[in-house]
Amino acid sequence: MKTIQKMIIKKVNTIALDTTEMVLVHEEVARTAIPGQFLHISVPGHTLRRPVSIADVDKKEHAITILFKQIGSGTKALASLPVGATLDVLGPNGNGFNLQEKNGDTILLIGGGIGVPPLYYLGKSLVEKGYKIISVLGFQTKDYVFYEQKFSKIGKTIIVTDDGSYGEKGLVTDVLNEIEQIDCYYSCGPLPMLKAVRSHLSHKKGYLSLEERMGCGVGACFACVVPTNDDSGYKKICQDGPVFQAEEVQI
Amino acid sequence: MKTIQKMIIKKVNTIALDTTEMVLVHEEVARTAIPGQFLHISVPGHTLRRPVSIADVDKKEHAITILFKQIGSGTKALASLPVGATLDVLGPNGNGFNLQEKNGDTILLIGGGIGVPPLYYLGKSLVEKGYKIISVLGFQTKDYVFYEQKFSKIGKTIIVTDDGSYGEKGLVTDVLNEIEQIDCYYSCGPLPMLKAVRSHLSHKKGYLSLEERMGCGVGACFACVVPTNDDSGYKKICQDGPVFQAEEVQI
Amino acid sequence: MIDLSVELPGLSLKNPIMPASGCFGFGREYSEYYDLSRLGAIMMKAATGSKRLGNPTPRVAETASGMLNAIGLQNPGVNEVIKNEVPFLAQYDTKIIANIAGSTIEEYEKVAKAFNQTKDVHALELNISCPNVKEGGIQFGTDTEMAARVTEIVKNASDKPVYVKLSPNVSDITAMARSVEKAGADGLSMINTLTGMQIHLPSKQPLLANKTGGLSGPAIKPIAIRMIYEVRQHVSIPIIGMGGISTAEDVLEFLLAGANAVAIGTANFQNPFTCIDIIEKLPEVLKQNGFHSVKDAVGKGIVDDSSNISCP
Amino acid sequence: MIDLSVELPGLSLKNPIMPASGCFGFGREYSEYYDLSRLGAIMMKAATGSKRLGNPTPRVAETASGMLNAIGLQNPGVNEVIKNEVPFLAQYDTKIIANIAGSTIEEYEKVAKAFNQTKDVHALELNISCPNVKEGGIQFGTDTEMAARVTEIVKNASDKPVYVKLSPNVSDITAMARSVEKAGADGLSMINTLTGMQIHLPSKQPLLANKTGGLSGPAIKPIAIRMIYEVRQHVSIPIIGMGGISTAEDVLEFLLAGANAVAIGTANFQNPFTCIDIIEKLPEVLKQNGFHSVKDAVGKGIVDDSSNISCP
Numbered sequence A, B: 001m002k003t004i005q006k007m008i009i010k011k012v013n014t015i016a017l018d019t020t021e022m023v024l025v026h027e028e029v030a031r032t033a034i035p036g037q038f039l040h041i042s043v044p045g046h047t048l049r050r051p052v053s054i055a056d057v058d059k060k061e062h063a064i065t066i067l068f069k070q071i072g073s074g075t076k077a078l079a080s081l082p083v084g085a086t087l088d089v090l091g092p093n094g095n096g097f098n099l100q101e102k103n104g105d106t107i108l109l110i111g112g113g114i115g116v117p118p119l120y121y122l123g124k125s126l127v128e129k130g131y132k133i134i135s136v137l138g139f140q141t142k143d144y145v146f147y148e149q150k151f152s153k154i155g156k157t158i159i160v161t162d163d164g165s166y167g168e169k170g171l172v173t174d175v176l177n178e179i180e181q182i183d184c185y186y187s188c189g190p191l192p193m194l195k196a197v198r199s200h201l202s203h204k205k206g207y208l209s210l211e212e213r214m215g216c217g218v219g220a221c222f223a224c225v226v227p228t229n230d231d232s233g234y235k236k237i238c239q240d241g242p243v244f245q246a247e248e249v250q251i
Numbered sequence C, D: 001m002i003d004l005s006v007e008l009p010g011l012s013l014k015n016p017i018m019p020a021s022g023c024f025g026f027g028r029e030y031s032e033y034y035d036l037s038r039l040g041a042i043m044m045k046a047a048t049g050s051k052r053l054g055n056p057t058p059r060v061a062e063t064a065s066g067m068l069n070a071i072g073l074q075n076p077g078v079n080e081v082i083k084n085e086v087p088f089l090a091q092y093d094t095k096i097i098a099n100i101a102g103s104t105i106e107e108y109e110k111v112a113k114a115f116n117q118t119k120d121v122h123a124l125e126l127n128i129s130c131p132n133v134k135e136g137g138i139q140f141g142t143d144t145e146m147a148a149r150v151t152e153i154v155k156n157a158s159d160k161p162v163y164v165k166l167s168p169n170v171s172d173i174t175a176m177a178r179s180v181e182k183a184g185a186d187g188l189s190m191i192n193t194l195t196g197m198q199i200h201l202p203s204k205q206p207l208l209a210n211k212t213g214g215l216s217g218p219a220i221k222p223i224a225i226r227m228i229y230e231v232r233q234h235v236s237i238p239i240i241g242m243g244g245i246s247t248a249e250d251v252l253e254f255l256l257a258g259a260n261a262v263a264i265g266t267a268n269f270q271n272p273f274t275c276i277d278i279i280e281k282l283p284e285v286l287k288q289n290g291f292h293s294v295k296d297a298v299g300k301g302i303v304d305d306s307s308n309i310s311c312p
């Protein structure tokens, strides 16, 4: 049976403008989490839990890293919790990236802003499986850039910023042409970016990780749906996703 | 102009069952507070502030002591705040006990449960003014008794408990006959006790400190009224009280 | 021993706690958290005549001590619900209440008839907080006559006890309650959500794609308590109370106001074990307050005197 | 420079922020916290024909993100208010809005006439959330005809602009708004409190002596926003919005939904400086969201398309 996970905050760091890196400790979550899954986190004083992706896992230390941007009252409250506090968490939730399927040799990760975190744990896991990784990470400005070095360690990494204040100037899709042959892509970021990425790479197999406002976070309330391209109507992001095959969903 | 007081928590102790003693530091409040006044304290996550009496003041240390019973979610949350945290407080509010008027030599303090705290600061102040103090303090059971020693230092002190588990058994009114000649009494506690005290001591001058559920705590909302015995209708406990002459109010 | 059992028309409940419709899907997800047999009953998500996709997203928004939802009745249609969902729930030793919805009287009738074919459904909950498309979109639940009509039709279409779920968005909740009682309702279920809206500052538009949504959660509890308290004094059929419950103390408050059993919605999202936690704590809370059974407490908060008329 | 000024009938406001009626007394207490001249206007506590003592205590209860109140119109009567309270407020450079209440049409008329004698009151706010004792205690504010009638009478009794304060406890808020607009209202003020109740477990009775009370505070904000959004599309008179406002962002949400100015009630109790804090922060919030003035933002959140009809 599933249960509520009590995860202890081990570290809280500000790693970029408005961006918090938090390390949580929990044996079972660390053991079972798959890249692409998320934690559904209770934040004191808030009715609804906050979904946040798993950005990294250290199975030995039972440590789970999450990265989140402080955009509203929930993420601000979360960022202000002290080391040692206990988080009340559902998860790991969602399907995660499919790592079983064989998808060629070279994989492109395309992340935008706070969509970058889940790609890190994914990239690390893919490298372990022998894939070659190329990463394209887009941020608004220099101040928002994070994890460049970490991604560089797992493969070639291109940073783009909207205003050119760091890396190349423009959108992630502006640099996709520079990328050598890839077999498959994984992408997470704002919806307009995902749309642009999918149409740019329409000839490639790809996976998208989606976001939507959630109620239950477990599949019971039908809040977080995305229309599908087949007859099934809607899929639930919290349960059937958040990762979907690029052509499966209408975005 | 009045303002919101930011008071720093210096100490938090459990001094009896469900009863918290908290010491707050604030220069201005310590300098101006009169016995019988209260602090209107904002508690995180609660719409309304909580009124709590001032139980003691150390003017040199700028320290204000409050004592409160954990009866609901507000007082529980308050009791769980850590030393060093800042409380958001309105006050000192209310009229306080009139210390100017001359009321003979011997004064009787009659406190019930969590009505005891304001009487301590009052008693100390009266002793400084040269009065002789006798205190009768009632509690439910032994576990709830507090401040016996402190009261003993300022005068003869009789403790009664409902079940006789400490001191004398019974109600505060049961021991009033044992008390030698007094000139005036001050009482604070549950309404039935105040009624009984008033009728017992109807021949004496007396003051009662009343409680009522409050909205604003400053006199603007008309929530905390008590009917008066003259034609004026209602008085506001937060502004005209909490201390009233015994015969002034209908209880 | 504190007796938690409750006898309602068609529903012999081991305890008065059930998840509210729409907040528990068809039970599959929460069955991974605990054994559904522990629940008094389960209120299934609304079923309509045929499959509905529901509203575009965003479908939910957070508010102070509450949330807004505008799911829009997404469901696979009554026949699929009977085929694929009811059998799953029927494995459990609990009662199944089917929530039925529609845009026309005929649709309600169709859904009620369909559920009448399955013995695994123990009662119907008639969701009348829906607009009647044939009558200019006025909600069935805000018009005493339309509410009575749909109640009658559903009663005629089905042998199952019918609990009419009242909308709180009305001037006179007791008039609605009396009207559906007269029309044959076996019980009431109240309250559904209050219509609300949130405007999203970054986009300067209503946050929900549907613009308005239903407000639920602790924020609405005082309104639910007031309405149940009022209705209890004007009807004699049982009431399943809901609206902002998250603790066993809340449950007792609903019982005292006149509810015979209660449902829990939004609180499941914060804590999937809410129903179970409440079932575990309720005996102690009843006992502390001097009750030996759930039945003992029902309506005991009602002060019998002339109805108050005052301006707040 | 962000322009906070607002022009409403009879009310030329330096900013759109005013304390709501009943939450600010007659201004004396909060005048000890700040200079009342900084406020756009002040809505006085309700005045009735003669002195009222109000309800017994307890008169307030705390709820999740809100509170209930049942003060019961305690006030010294309109003549005392004019004699003792209006002159105090008239010292300040702000507008005075007199909230008027009554149990009969005649009482409203009397109060309106009395206030008409003082030039220091700039507008009337007509509180129709009161029971009409001559008509079986039905609230004026839940019946379109009674609301129209009292509006007309008050309009005839006074030269001052009349803002009718709508009760949210109705099935159709737009019908109420249209009805009082037609009857001559110069503006609307909305929303008043939602009727609620809390049951006190230790006593097993309604906590408020009056049993029911009015729910206010952040809990009701989504309902206020929805009602203003709906009404804005059906009337052309200005709206003073209220219900759960505690921040400058909340104010912008109300403006976008269609309010022309706003009032702040419950939030004053938590923070006596709420109105001032909002006045200070509003320019920045407007600017961040691309507006140069309060007027710019009014109604900008309204999405112009067919009204939605869906079941949540």
Ligand SMILES: Cc1cc2nc3c(=O)[nH]c(=O)nc-3n(C[C@H](O)[C@H](O)[C@H](O)COP(=O)(O)OP(=O)(O)OC[C@H]3O[C@@H](n4cnc5c(N)ncnc54)[C@H](O)[C@@H]3O)c2cc1C
Pocket (backbone or CB within 6 Å): A038, A048, A049, A050, A051, A052, A053, A054, A067, A068, A069, A070, A071, A072, A073, A074, A075, A076, A114, A117, A118, A210, A211, A212, A213, A214, A242, C061, C062
């Ligand atoms: C599967 C998934 C994974 C996510 N992973 C991350 C991550 O790794 N790092 C990160 O910074 N953010 C992530 N997000 C987005 C994150 O959930 C929101 O930024 C966060 O909920 C905002 O909460 P708030 O209280 O600060 O904002 P507010 O705007 O005050 O929140 C109000 C409500 O809207 C919801 N909400 C607001 N924005 C979003 C959003 N983009 N997606 C879903 N719900 C939203 C909140 O959960 C809350 O219910 C993820 C979202 C999803 C669905």
Ligand SMILES: Cc1cc2nc3c(=O)[nH]c(=O)nc-3n(C[C@H](O)[C@H](O)[C@H](O)COP(=O)(O)OP(=O)(O)OC[C@H]3O[C@@H](n4cnc5c(N)ncnc54)[C@H](O)[C@@H]3O)c2cc1C
Pocket (backbone or CB within 6 Å): B038, B048, B049, B050, B051, B052, B053, B054, B067, B068, B069, B070, B071, B072, B073, B074, B075, B076, B114, B117, B118, B210, B211, B212, B213, B214, B242, D061, D062
């Ligand atoms: C002038 C004054 C002085 C007080 N001094 C003290 C003191 O020194 N020590 C102490 O322990 N208590 C004191 N009280 C009582 C104290 O305010 C309440 O115990 C406290 O507000 C309960 O809050 P809660 O959230 O724990 O309880 P809950 O019952 O959860 O509170 C719910 C609401 O009811 C109000 N409330 C509940 N009980 C009371 C009460 N007895 N009086 C007023 N409001 C109440 C709360 O403030 C809150 O708004 C005083 C009350 C007043 C009016």
Ligand SMILES: Cc1cc2nc3c(=O)[nH]c(=O)nc-3n(C[C@H](O)[C@H](O)[C@H](O)COP(=O)(O)O)c2cc1C
Pocket (backbone or CB within 6 Å): A215, A221, C020, C021, C022, C023, C045, C046, C069, C071, C073, C099, C127, C165, C191, C192, C193, C215, C216, C217, C218, C220, C242, C243, C244, C245, C263, C264, C265, C266, C267, D312
């Ligand atoms: C996400 C969500 C979906 C809902 N769907 C339905 C529904 O399909 N049918 C129905 O009658 N009520 C529905 N409701 C209303 C609940 O059953 C319940 O009446 C309401 O939420 C009040 O209870 P609560 O405050 O405990 O959530 C829904 C509520 C929520 C929050």
Ligand SMILES: Cc1cc2nc3c(=O)[nH]c(=O)nc-3n(C[C@H](O)[C@H](O)[C@H](O)COP(=O)(O)O)c2cc1C
Pocket (backbone or CB within 6 Å): B215, B221, C312, D020, D021, D022, D023, D045, D046, D069, D071, D073, D099, D127, D165, D191, D192, D193, D215, D216, D217, D218, D220, D242, D243, D244, D245, D263, D264, D265, D266, D267
């Ligand atoms: C304690 C209290 C007293 C009130 N008294 C009045 C009143 O006398 N007349 C009136 O029209 N509204 C009265 N109201 C309603 C408020 O003016 C306001 O409409 C309502 O509280 C919603 O705003 P809020 O959520 O900001 O408090 C009162 C509200 C409270 C909380």
Ligand code: FES
Pocket (backbone or CB within 6 Å): A213, A214, A215, A216, A217, A218, A219, A220, A221, A222, A223, A224, A225, A236, A237, A238, A239
């Ligand atoms: S959030 Fe409830 S189904 Fe996804």
Ligand code: FES
Pocket (backbone or CB within 6 Å): B213, B214, B215, B216, B217, B218, B219, B220, B221, B222, B223, B224, B225, B236, B237, B238, B239
């Ligand atoms: S609490 Fe508002 S007048 Fe006393």
